[in-house]
Amino acid sequence: MGQKRVHDSSVPGRKIEKSETQKSKTKKRKKDPQVLQVRRQLQQCCARNDFQTAIAIYKKALAENIEVEAQSLYNLINLCDGFENRPLHIGTPKPNSCKNKSANHIDSVPKTEDNHGDDQYDFRVKCAFQIQKDMDRRGLPLNETAYSALIRMLSKALRLEEAESLLNEAERTQQCQVKIRLYSSLLQAYCQQGSLDKAVKLWKRMSVQQKLSLTEKEYKALLQCCCCCKSEFLSSSQIIFERVLSELAEDVLVPCQDTVQTIQKWFHSRNAAPLSRDNSDNNHADLSHAVKIEAPPKSCASIIGPVVSREGWSLDFGCTIANSTGVLTSGCLQGQSLHPVPLLEESWSAMIDYNEQIVIDGSVEGHQNISEFQGGGKGKKRPRDKEHNFKNWRRFLDFLDSLQNDKARVPHAVLDAANVGYYEQNFKGAPRHVNYQKIDRVVKHFVSRNKNILVILHARHFPPSPLCPQWAVPIVKSWQPLVYQADKGMNDDWFWLQAALKFRCLFVTNDLMRDHQFQMLDMKRKFERWKERHQVKFHFLSRSGLELELFYPPRYSRRIQRINNN
Numbered sequence: 001m002g003q004k005r006v007h008d009s010s011v012p013g014r015k016i017e018k019s020e021t022q023k024s025k026t027k028k029r030k031k032d033p034q035v036l037q038v039r040r041q042l043q044q045c046c047a048r049n050d051f052q053t054a055i056a057i058y059k060k061a062l063a064e065n066i067e068v069e070a071q072s073l074y075n076l077i078n079l080c081d082g083f084e085n086r087p088l089h090i091g092t093p094k095p096n097s098c099k100n101k102s103a104n105h106i107d108s109v110p111k112t113e114d115n116h117g118d119d120q121y122d123f124r125v126k127c128a129f130q131i132q133k134d135m136d137r138r139g140l141p142l143n144e145t146a147y148s149a150l151i152r153m154l155s156k157a158l159r160l161e162e163a164e165s166l167l168n169e170a171e172r173t174q175q176c177q178v179k180i181r182l183y184s185s186l187l188q189a190y191c192q193q194g195s196l197d198k199a200v201k202l203w204k205r206m207s208v209q210q211k212l213s214l215t216e217k218e219y220k221a222l223l224q225c226c227c228c229c230k231s232e233f234l235s236s237s238q239i240i241f242e243r244v245l246s247e248l249a250e251d252v253l254v255p256c257q258d259t260v261q262t263i264q265k266w267f268h269s270r271n272a273a274p275l276s277r278d279n280s281d282n283n284h285a286d287l288s289h290a291v292k293i294e295a296p297p298k299s300c301a302s303i304i305g306p307v308v309s310r311e312g313w314s315l316d317f318g319c320t321i322a323n324s325t326g327v328l329t330s331g332c333l334q335g336q337s338l339h340p341v342p343l344l345e346e347s348w349s350a351m352i353d354y355n356e357q358i359v360i361d362g363s364v365e366g367h368q369n370i371s372e373f374q375g376g377g378k379g380k381k382r383p384r385d386k387e388h389n390f391k392n393w394r395r396f397l398d399f400l401d402s403l404q405n406d407k408a409r410v411p412h413a414v415l416d417a418a419n420v421g422y423y424e425q426n427f428k429g430a431p432r433h434v435n436y437q438k439i440d441r442v443v444k445h446f447v448s449r450n451k452n453i454l455v456i457l458h459a460r461h462f463p464p465s466p467l468c469p470q471w472a473v474p475i476v477k478s479w480q481p482l483v484y485q486a487d488k489g490m491n492d493d494w495f496w497l498q499a500a501l502k503f504r505c506l507f508v509t510n511d512l513m514r515d516h517q518f519q520m521l522d523m524k525r526k527f528e529r530w531k532e533r534h535q536v537k538f539h540f541l542s543r544s545g546l547e548l549e550l551f552y553p554p555r556y557s558r559r560i561q562r563i564n565n566n
Contacts, residue, residue: 034066042072046079054079055127062134070140073131077142078149080128081156125153141175144182152185160189171210180212187218191225196233197293199225200240204296213525219248220259227265234271236293238308241266243295246304249560250344251525253532263560267313274308305562326556336563338556340533347526352501354523359393359494360386385489392487396495399484400502403454411482413446413536414500415439416509417457418492423510423540434461436472441546442508442538443479452482453508456496459485500534508536508550533557 038061045054054076061068068076128150132142142150147170154163163186170176183206190199199222206212214222226241245263248255255263266272316331326338403409420442421434439455446453459465462485463473476483484499486492493511500507513531533553541547 032067034064035069038066038068039072042068042076046075049079049082051079051082051124058131070135073135073140074143074146077128077131077146080124080131081149081153082124121157125157128153141173142170144170144176144179147173147176148179148181148185151182155185155189158189158193160186160193163189178210178212180206180215180218183210183212184215184218188221191221194225194228194230194233196225196229196237196240200293200295207296213251214247216248216252216255216259219244219252220262223248223259223262223266227262227269227271233293237271240293240295241271242304242307243298245307245560249304250529253525253528253559255560264315266307267315272308272313274310304560305565321556323554326554333563338561338563340555341557341559341561343526343529343533347523347529348501348504351523351526351530352498355494355497355501356393359490359498360390388487389490392490393494396484396487396498400499403482404503409452409482411454411499411503411505412451413453413506413508414496414503415442415453415455416493416496416507416511417455418461419509419511420538421457421461423538433467433469433472436475437546438540440475440478441540441548442550445548445550454496454499455479455483456486456492456499457483458492459488501530504534506534506536506552508538510537529559 038057041057042054045051045057058068058076132146132150135142147166151163151166151170154160154166167182167186170182171178176182183202187199187202187206190196190202203214203218203222206214222244223241226237226244229237248259252259314332316333319331319333320329321327321338322329328334328336328338403411417439418434421436421439423435423438425431425435434457439457443453443455460467462468462476468476484495486495493513496507496509513527535553537551539549539551541549
């Protein structure tokens with residue numbers, strides 16, 4: 001019962017019943033070969049960044065009444081802006097990544113007045129908006145990618161009022177799911193023009209209304225704007241610079257070279273000195289015409305402090321640090337110590353909430369169905385039993401509460417036992433089970449130092465599972481009571497993540513946690529900060545040997561920080 005009857009097509013008069021899938025396949029209309037050819041040709045032009053050929057193909061298709069698909073039109077609008085001049089990712093520089101600085105800057109700031117009259121670029125802008133009109137006639141809405149490209153082109157051409165108007169339209173369009181890039185080019189254009197008031201107003205709009213977090217690119221533009229803003233904004237620029245620098249310090253682990261140079265420019269400038277209210281200093285504007293600008297509500301604690309000093313600033317470059325102590329061994333602050341900067345309370349709470357939401361619901365709101373795979377080479381995601389997960393997760397949280405209520409059992413570290421147990425176990429003929437001796441070696445390291453370590457390992461590695469060999473049973477029992485079996489059908493990473501976050505302790509793993517970062521997109525920076533301060537990495541000196549090396553986090557936070565109010 002419930003099985004479909006199979007009909008033999010060889011029997012005369014017998015009908016063949018098609019499955020629903022087969023029926024739906026037959027209903028699919030075949031694409032016109034000419035439409036497919038235009039699609040392929042435009043894709044090839046985009047790959048080569050060949051604007052002229054793409055426009056010629058598009059015009060020919062219109063003349064011959066050949067339909068151009070919506071996705072091809074979106075690609076074509078982006079091609080009008082050009083693909084080859086897109087900036088490299090801005091962030092922690094890799095070796096030699098900053099040598100060709102011009103390559104990083106071609107598209108990171110708008111076009112200057114000298115380039116404003118560039119006929120070729122004006123023609124590209126004209127083509128892009130002609131494509132938009134053609135889409136309007138066909139009733140095809142623009143998506144976020146197309147809107148971003150159009151706003152970027154208007155911003156480069158310094159047609160900022162038109163860009164602002166198009167941005168308003170994009171926010172009202174249902175098909176346009178706003179992203180940071182939708183606003184970024186216009187923000188940078190305002191900053192380049194020295195319009196600090198408009199730049200900060202747009203920043204408020206992004207952070208308050210749209211709940212978007214700035215990237216290093218936008219922070220850098222705002223810092224540059226503070227350094228060279230219009231005279232009426234000088235007094236506000238000091239407040240805004242302090243605020244942006246504080247946000248940058250919290251969000252970006254290591255700023256890129258260009259951002260560092262922008263910060264240096266501020267402290268070299270007259271802006272970093274108090275303004276003269278009697279206008280005796282001709283280098284500063286009369287404060288009677290000053291315009292007050294308010295920054296968006298704070299998203300982090302103000303950790304930097306004033307960026308203005310009557311005594312001036314001393315700048316040293318290439319200062320050396322004693323890694324074992326965090327003490328500066330050269331420069332104007334020689335002998336002073338860098339400090340570990342703790343995560344904000346809200347960061348801990350947010351990461352715990354995100355992890356629990358992933359466990360129960362399978363994803364964070366706004367990032368549903370991000371992938372059918374688990375990540376970390378663990379294959380496809382299994383069907384989710386929400387009730388099963390909730391019940392077992394509740395039991396795990398009760399276990400953590402019991403540890404918290406017993407001071408003698410509060411863990412100083414949490415162990416991702418599977419990551420240790422499978423370390424260098426991918427050779428031919430390797431056993432299917434984890435290396436219990438390696439896990440035990442890490443446990444004994446902490447126990448010998450009177451430190452509690454909580455072992456998290458999946459239930460399939462415990463007896464009576466056939467995966468657990470008989471000789472390993474005494475080892476597993478010796479880990480009691482600080483051991484927890486992650487339940488079947490659940491990812492053991494959820495468990496050690498939650499324990500490490502709850503107890504705010506060290507965690508031992510070499511896991512890069514890319515899958516967790518991807519699911520915690522909104523928490524990525526906080527997640528990186530947490531890893532930097534709490535992750536302990538390990539290494540065994542040989543595949544079979546148990547000689548262990550542990551690599552603890554540095555004593556200080558590698559970030560922008562203020563030392564003793566200097």
